Amino acid sequence: MRVALYRRKIGLLALLVAGVTVATGxxxxxxxxxxxxxxxxxxxxxATAASQxxxxxxxxxxxxxxxxxVAAYGRDPKFLAETVEQVFEEIDxxxxxxxxxxxxxxxxxxxxxxxxxxxxxxxxxxxxxxxSLQYSQETDGAFxxxxxxxxxxxxxxxxxxxxxxxxxxxxVLKHVGHQHVKLDPERRTIYFDVPGIELDLGGIAKGYAxxxxxxxxxxxGVASALVSGGxxxxxxxxxxxxxxxxxxxxxxxxxxxxxxxxxxxxxFSMSTSGNYNKFFxxxxxxxxxxxxxxxxxxxxxxxxxxxxxxxxxxxDALSKLYVLGVEGSRKYLATHPGxxxxxxxxxxxxxxxxxxxxxxxxxxxxxxVVVRIEQ
Amino acid sequence: MDDETNEVTRRDFLxxxxxxTALAALPPAGGMPAMLTVPSPGSTVNYGIIGTGxxxxxxxxxxxxxxxxxxxxxxxxxxxxxxxxxxxxxxxPQLYENYHQLLDRKDVDAVLIAxxxxxHTQMVLDALSAGKHVFVEKTMFFKEEEEKPIREAAxxxxxxxxxxxxxxxxxxxxxxxxxxxxxxxIGKVMFMRAQWHRNNDWRRPVPDxxxxxxxxxxxxxxxxxxxxxxxxxxxxxxxxxxFGAEPxxxxxxxxxxxxxxxxxxxxxxxxxxxYPAGRKMVWTSILYNTHYQFNExxxxxxxxxxxxxxxxxxxxxxxxxxxxxxxxxxxxxxATVTELADQQGSPIIPEITPPSEGFVAREQRFARExxxxxxxxxxxxxxxWYEELxxxxxxxxxxxxxxCPLELGVADARAVIYGNRAIDTGQKVFWPKAQG
Numbered sequence: 151m152r153v154a155l156y157r158r159k160i161g162l163l164a165l166l167v168a169g170v171t172v173a174t175g176x177x178x179x180x181x182x183x184x185x186x187x188x189x190x191x192x193x194x195x196x197a198t199a200a201s202q203x204x205x206x207x208x209x210x211x212x213x214x215x216x217x218x219x220v221a222a223y224g225r226d227p228k229f230l231a232e233t234v235e236q237v238f239e240e241i242d243x244x245x246x247x248x249x250x251x252x253x254x255x256x257x258x259x260x261x262x263x264x265x266x267x268x269x270x271x272x273x274x275x276x277x278x279x280x281x282s283l284q285y286s287q288e289t290d291g292a293f294x295x296x297x298x299x300x301x302x303x304x305x306x307x308x309x310x311x312x313x314x315x316x317x318x319x320x321x322v323l324k325h326v327g328h329q330h331v332k333l334d335p336e337r338r339t340i341y342f343d344v345p346g347i348e349l350d351l352g353g354i355a356k357g358y359a360x361x362x363x364x365x366x367x368x369x370x371g372v373a374s375a376l377v378s379g380g381x382x383x384x385x386x387x388x389x390x391x392x393x394x395x396x397x398x399x400x401x402x403x404x405x406x407x408x409x410x411x412x413x414x415x416x417x418f419s420m421s422t423s424g425n426y427n428k429f430f431x432x433x434x435x436x437x438x439x440x441x442x443x444x445x446x447x448x449x450x451x452x453x454x455x456x457x458x459x460x461x462x463x464x465x466d467a468l469s470k471l472y473v474l475g476v477e478g479s480r481k482y483l484a485t486h487p488g489x490x491x492x493x494x495x496x497x498x499x500x501x502x503x504x505x506x507x508x509x510x511x512x513x514x515x516x517x518x519v520v521v522r523i524e525q
Numbered sequence: 526m527d528d529e530t531n532e533v534t535r536r537d538f539l540x541x542x543x544x545x546t547a548l549a550a551l552p553p554a555g556g557m558p559a560m561l562t563v564p565s566p567g568s569t570v571n572y573g574i575i576g577t578g579x580x581x582x583x584x585x586x587x588x589x590x591x592x593x594x595x596x597x598x599x600x601x602x603x604x605x606x607x608x609x610x611x612x613x614x615x616x617x618p619q620l621y622e623n624y625h626q627l628l629d630r631k632d633v634d635a636v637l638i639a640x641x642x643x644x645h646t647q648m649v650l651d652a653l654s655a656g657k658h659v660f661v662e663k664t665m666f667f668k669e670e671e672e673k674p675i676r677e678a679a680x681x682x683x684x685x686x687x688x689x690x691x692x693x694x695x696x697x698x699x700x701x702x703x704x705x706x707x708x709x710x711i712g713k714v715m716f717m718r719a720q721w722h723r724n725n726d727w728r729r730p731v732p733d734x735x736x737x738x739x740x741x742x743x744x745x746x747x748x749x750x751x752x753x754x755x756x757x758x759x760x761x762x763x764x765x766x767x768f769g770a771e772p773x774x775x776x777x778x779x780x781x782x783x784x785x786x787x788x789x790x791x792x793x794x795x796x797x798x799x800y801p802a803g804r805k806m807v808w809t810s811i812l813y814n815t816h817y818q819f820n821e822x823x824x825x826x827x828x829x830x831x832x833x834x835x836x837x838x839x840x841x842x843x844x845x846x847x848x849x850x851x852x853x854x855x856x857x858x859x860a861t862v863t864e865l866a867d868q869q870g871s872p873i874i875p876e877i878t879p880p881s882e883g884f885v886a887r888e889q890r891f892a893r894e895x896x897x898x899x900x901x902x903x904x905x906x907x908x909x910w911y912e913e914l915x916x917x918x919x920x921x922x923x924x925x926x927x928x929c930p931l932e933l934g935v936a937d938a939r940a941v942i943y944g945n946r947a948i949d950t951g952q953k954v955f956w957p958k959a960q961g
Contacts, residue, residue, distance in 0.1 A: 203849055203850060204849075204850060204851065205847060205848065205849050205850075206846075206847070206848045206849070206850070206851070206852050207845060207846070207847050208845060208846040208847075209843060209844075209845035209846070210843050211843055212843070216861055216862060217862065221854075223851070227847045231845060231847075234845070356861065376854070376856060378856060378858075379861075380861040380862045381857055381858050381859050381860075381861065381862050382858070382859065382860050382861035382862070383861075384856070384858055390851050390852070390854045391850070391851040392851055393851070393854065396854055396856060397854050397855050397856065398855075398856040398857070398858050399855055399856065399857050399858065400857075400858050400859065401857055401858065401859040403859075406859065413858070420858060422858055422859055422860050422861075423860060424859055424860030425860070426859070426860055427859070427860045427861060427862060428860070428861075454859065454860060456858070
């Protein structure tokens, strides 16, 4: 009963979002819908706003276990505030749908039921899972939404971190692997062919949420904004006034306060996977939360991987090129277009690292887009 | 109750009190100034305590750790409490069944009063006129009409300390919280929610039925203001402190709905207090569920402070920043930053956590560092009773400011009295205008 009610609520919200999209697609502003009222609230606001100087509005919101920040330029801070509030509501809705921490989420329901029966899935979530599996196949499992049980075995889920035994890992790996997730696009259902599979969208949901935020901002006419999901999933809409792009400092993998590289970004996304914000040390060894789904062990010899592509859902997933390493990624980029990847690789000498910047064989930026990386 | 018994009963205590009070109204024979009517640093404060039940012994026990104070006299009428008081004081005090005899002693500088609420006012008046410094437990007084004589007596003895036992006023945790509020850490303070929930009958064991009213005086309206007086008083004091004002009005409801055991005071009480500028406090107390126990949540438009048993948590509200024109943009990127301190709640007195390399511990450290960066670092505090009694001794001996003086006690007592009136009548009760 509770689940049913919940799903109905999501359906309603989805409808509202769809409604906004339609309105924008036809004319852009509600006042343009043939309204004869001269003092329609939105019209009045726009009229007043046009004479006002540009204002910058920035707000943050906790969701998906991290902090989302939006900064936007516009003429009316009140309108920006309302738009950003709508963005945060949408992110919360996605969190409620895709969280594996919340037992009532649609994803949790899938995890509970999909091993015993095919579960019908909401279209957007179905598409996201579909995309995730596609990335899993293309990256040979470097990106894999089924690593949840592995993360749990290593204590990275509401825990402090621990090293599992070899036997335990063997057992856990039986319940890991994207190949066990079966989708039926016609019936829009999902099924696990072994029990114990758990989907964890932690590696892609933030990017997806950033893209949805960008949609809402653009639908509302915002032409200059930056959306950051926990510093790791970023999209830049346009550029700040008078600038070529949004200035983004990529942190040093050993020191959060030290800049490594500076990126100027416009109408493009970047996402970073790194070993430094979620790890534990035991016996002098550092265990990071980024797992190799084939071995069940944390990935070594990589500090961080930042990927630049058009959309944040994609950059989020592709930041797991981290797992493939520089050579594996080189092969991947040979056959996949439009991607730039920046690797910070440990030299083995204290807190030193070397940079490797790779680019897809076919890499043409659309006109207007800026991705400039300065060391 | 059995009045014919030879045993001392609550009734006897009341009768004795009344009789001796009549005497005390005569020209003061025992109204001599006590030894310490002027600050005398370095001297020892000799004190007597009236009422050595649970709260009295809590005070006594804390006082044994306060340097420069010695218990020379105790007073109680209930034999087990008499024994307990002497044992807790540990200084071989003289026991008096009649508290007037304690007040008559010239070598008693200061008294502490920890007796049933209906006896507070008379004892405060007697102690002040006997030249003693006075510490009286909260709630300061029982009936509205008692405010005036206490004010008059305090004004007539301006050199004597009168401190009210609202110990949160001395509690480091609350003081830090109030400093944070004053500094604007939670923005505009608009709302407070507090509760005191238990799951028991709120009675004390009675070895002999004839002691029922004496021991369980909290159950009877003749002596007690019930949950409002015993529990809400502490938390309304916090609202008065946080809002920096007294309430304007109160609505409430309550009842004897679960423990129908002959008690006269409610087993549940709920009040909403309105303060100037639309600020409100919602308070609840129940005696049939303990899950939320007690805490105070003080809410502003920029944050929340939640204070619970020995622990204060601070939550930031996400605040939007609006600036004009183009800013110098510089964003930082890296691996996902896990959930920040504000939604977890940061301890307002940073705890010392064992060294650990786990990421949860590092998040806690992040929270602590955030607080320290904002200037909220303090040392761990002592218990509130110890602090308030150290303060009392320092006020008596050294003339230090009183932690909880008369005005705070009066404001608190009024809120208790009007809150109970609102519950009893079902009517909204307004504070009298233009007090003082």
